[in-house]
Amino acid sequence: MSLINEHFLLLSNNYLFSEIAKRVNAFKADNPHRKVISLGIGDVTRPLPEASIEAMTRAVREMADTRTFRGYGPEHGYDFLIEAVIRNDYLPRGVKLSPAEVFVSDGAKSDCGNIGDILSTENSIGVTDPVYPVYIDSNVMCGRAGTPTADGWSNVIYMPCTAENAFKPQIPNRHIDLLYLCYPNNPMGVVLSKEELKQWVDYALANDSIILFDAAYEAYIQDPAIPHSIYEIPGAKKCAIEFRSFSKTAGFTGVRCGYTIVPEELTAATKSGERISLNRLWNRRQCTKFNGTSYITQRGAEAIYTPEGKAQVKQTISYYMDNARLMREGFAKLGIEAHGGENAPYIWLKTPQGLSSWQFFDKLLTTANIVTTPGVGFGPSGEGYVRLTAFGRKEDCREAMERMCSVG
Amino acid sequence: MSLINEHFLLLSNNYLFSEIAKRVNAFKADNPHRKVISLGIGDVTRPLPEASIEAMTRAVREMADTRTFRGYGPEHGYDFLIEAVIRNDYLPRGVKLSPAEVFVSDGAKSDCGNIGDILSTENSIGVTDPVYPVYIDSNVMCGRAGTPTADGWSNVIYMPCTAENAFKPQIPNRHIDLLYLCYPNNPMGVVLSKEELKQWVDYALANDSIILFDAAYEAYIQDPAIPHSIYEIPGAKKCAIEFRSFSKTAGFTGVRCGYTIVPEELTAATKSGERISLNRLWNRRQCTKFNGTSYITQRGAEAIYTPEGKAQVKQTISYYMDNARLMREGFAKLGIEAHGGENAPYIWLKTPQGLSSWQFFDKLLTTANIVTTPGVGFGPSGEGYVRLTAFGRKEDCREAMERMCSVG
Known part of the structure; x- marks a missing residue:
């Protein structure tokens, strides 16, 4: 009888990013005309350096x-x-x-x-x-x-x-x-x-x-x-x-x-x-x-x-870090506690009003149509935080911050 | 104290293809003017299909x-x-x-x-x-x-x-x-x-x-x-x-x-x-x-x-299989027992005169300047055989067969 590696059965089936995708897809299905902006998954959006x-x-x-x-x-x-x-x-x-x-x-x-x-x-x-x-x-x-x-x-x-x-x-x-x-x-x-x-x-x-x-x-x-x-x-x-x-x-x-x-x-x-x-x-x-x-x-x-490659990479990094700056400044204005984003493409945002990570995730998704990553998905000490990435398009970042300001 | 996975220590350090490379490099160093033809490692030589x-x-x-x-x-x-x-x-x-x-x-x-x-x-x-x-x-x-x-x-x-x-x-x-x-x-x-x-x-x-x-x-x-x-x-x-x-x-x-x-x-x-x-x-x-x-x-x-891609792939496969045919026909003429090469790019050659795999490998390398892979390197039942691949250039295959004929 051939046997499986049973350690695999100990893994949770609820992978963080699939749970996020499930909630986002459900929201999109219910609200087909809303433009959802993703600041969730850490994937890049700028093209490859021309040198490459x-x-x-x-x-x-x-x-x-x-x-x-x-x-x-x-x-x-x-x-x-x-x-x-x-x-x-x-x-x-x-x-x-x-x-x-x-x-x-x-x-x-x-x-x-x-x-x-x-x-x-x-x-x-x-x-x-x-x-x-x-x-x-x-x-x-x-x-x-x-x-x-x-x-x-x-x-x-x-x-x-x-x-x-x-x-x-x-x-x-x-x-x-x-x-x-x-x-x-x-x-x-x-x-x-x-x-x-x-x-x-x-x-x-x-x-x-x-x-x-x-x-x-x-x-x-x-x-x-x-x-x-x-x-x-x-x-x-x-x-x-x-x-x-x-x-x-x-x-x-x-x-x-x-x-x-x-x-x-x-x-x-x-x-x-x-x-x-x-x-x-x-x-x-x-x-x-x-x-x-x-x-x-x-x-x-x-x-x-x-x-040339070095200059092009530098430009891309600056683009993303400019997104990070834009977000940090926005959160400062909103009075929301934000960490990171100065030497890294990630911002670690304290949820306001004592909301849990998933509560704030849901609030941002439904009111501002912004996707984040619930901090608790990275471990228990991440509870009360969400992660935002700076890898989006600048216009999306800007719009996301405007929406956050308007929903308050 | 951090520990290694000790199973790795059970592996032989003498990897088949590095032993081959060692012997080939030694021969080349001693005989810089001889053209060595490799029919050893199973790597392709034809360019990618134009469609790709x-x-x-x-x-x-x-x-x-x-x-x-x-x-x-x-x-x-x-x-x-x-x-x-x-x-x-x-x-x-x-x-x-x-x-x-x-x-x-x-x-x-x-x-x-x-x-x-x-x-x-x-x-x-x-x-x-x-x-x-x-x-x-x-x-x-x-x-x-x-x-x-x-x-x-x-x-x-x-x-x-x-x-x-x-x-x-x-x-x-x-x-x-x-x-x-x-x-x-x-x-x-x-x-x-x-x-x-x-x-x-x-x-x-x-x-x-x-x-x-x-x-x-x-x-x-x-x-x-x-x-x-x-x-x-x-x-x-x-x-x-x-x-x-x-x-x-x-x-x-x-x-x-x-x-x-x-x-x-x-x-x-x-x-x-x-x-x-x-x-x-x-x-x-x-x-x-x-x-x-x-x-x-x-x-x-x-x-x-x-x-187009299918036609180009077919052409490449035919090229290699034509090499295989060329070799099989050559060995038949030489009276050397050869298997495979009809539905596969590999030919499994019986060493002549009761030579061991490595003896025949050395003989082919030093007399005909052809690199093969000793069958025994794939397991004990491979003793008395060498593997040849059909992935070489046609002109090299042809020359290899001519050399084998002339060394007998």
Whole structure:
């Protein structure tokens, strides 16, 4: 009798974004003439940088000619992209990486989900509350999250982020093996200073923990003092894996490209205490269960590092950050407490009048026809908040703020 | 202390294709003026179909304009591609599928590797010997393969394929939970008739087994009586998952696209005997740990189903199959026993004079400067064979055969 992986049955069937879609679709069906504006899901709306378009058009053409056609590429990505990443994303910040430490992939979501393959399912997990659901769900699937408890999972340690701690988790006072950190943060829009990030690296080094650092939104950092990479902190190469994405930087949500850094000096232990290189294990995982990212896509990603590409990316980021500013200023005028949106594309909005996340979600949907994401969907400490994204069209953002002003 | 997944340490570091690369590179370094012809790795050399090139060029252009830009696509693929797959690859063969049964991905290798996520690690595994190494290695990584034994893995049942059984495995006389079958076969180049495949489906239905059917090479079938899909066999939807790929059909090895069929009526059990839909579990897996395939790539794949695309794909397949014919005829003249190459792009060559796989590999490399793949690298029953692929350039194939004739 063939058996299923029963851990899957522990997962909730009510996925946050499908519940949102259900409510939005019901509202639209009842109100076909209302224009609904989505500030809910974190998907981009601006086109790809022209430099990427040109590079991808050329790459497609190369695939049409026997002399320039490319078949299987390296599982870990082409050197031209890996070298561009090292030279542009890391060297200017004082971080030296070898090409073997950079693994190009089809996106940070895949890598965040798959990285667990190389780690024992016995490791304990620490996550912020609220948190991006993929970190937890992928651990539930392989059994690492443990069993459901009254308020979470038996093997997951939740680190609450509330107004009291400025939405930044306290350093744990107990041992945790694997720590998921995402900065700039989704959903709360906050960032960590170098000093704050250093405390986490120090904790990880002292506890022999591994930090899984999701830096998918680093391009939105405006403050020059904020670190973009965890490797800007001394010692981080001994304790951290970093996930990066071209999705929010260059609009690649539908093109699919990201990369993951697994430093050569990063090790974890066998039960008998032997230290094993995680770089070697991740390389073996990727060579066996992945076959590289599209050559065309990789050429598109490489192009964002050209002078034109850089300027075009900067323009797109400015467009979105201008949306964020517009929203922040609007909420200030309305007297609604709003966080984030200064170094991140997310705004974390306190619900007014003590409304719950879902109550405020419903109110905004029905009165102002605006879609948000209920904060409680990211974890219990998100109750009383909704998340707004700055990835919309400027005219929609402006209209959304006007509607909010008029409904009050 | 963070722990690694120790199953990874059981994997051999000597990956077949890296050992080949090592020997080839050493030979080239010693003989810089010899032209080495590779008939080893199964990578394509013909350019993409012009229909795909045009479709991808248009799709790239769409991504440059706000009005046609596409962000996140559906995790399981766009309807336009799913519908083209159903209408062209299945309906003409009498197989009806619903769109929810088709999962577009970045390739069959990823899906073959990841499918284990939804199945218990306690299931026993059956594989042909010789076999595509990913089936076994991905099961070693998650512990399902068990522990190494003198001649394999404790939880893997090997089904020898030798000249005695015409390279087709016997139906097992014991219970196996998960069966990996690949037809047209890599590496042996053989196919199964409808009657033969029916025996496997009947076995799986009687034993409550799941067949993981890798049909990546179905486009190479020339004999109209040979089934392209396992679902051509009645009952297969209750016991089989099918993997398909655009890699060898349309030259997408570097573009990355495939799809996996998980029928809605396919179930496996919990330990308490409850039947669970595998379609639902795979959908949850993909939504959590995958974010869809590039929109541009999917447009390229869709284009192979246009009349022009179909004609172009047919031409490419004919080119490769003509290589296969050329090689088979050459070996017949030379009096070397060769199998496959009639409905598959692989030729399974008996080594002459009782040479081992690696001895013949070395002989061909050093005397004729031809790279093959030693059969023993695919499993012990592959000893005494080498695999040749038909994916090379015609002129190289022809020259390789001439060299073989002259070295004798």
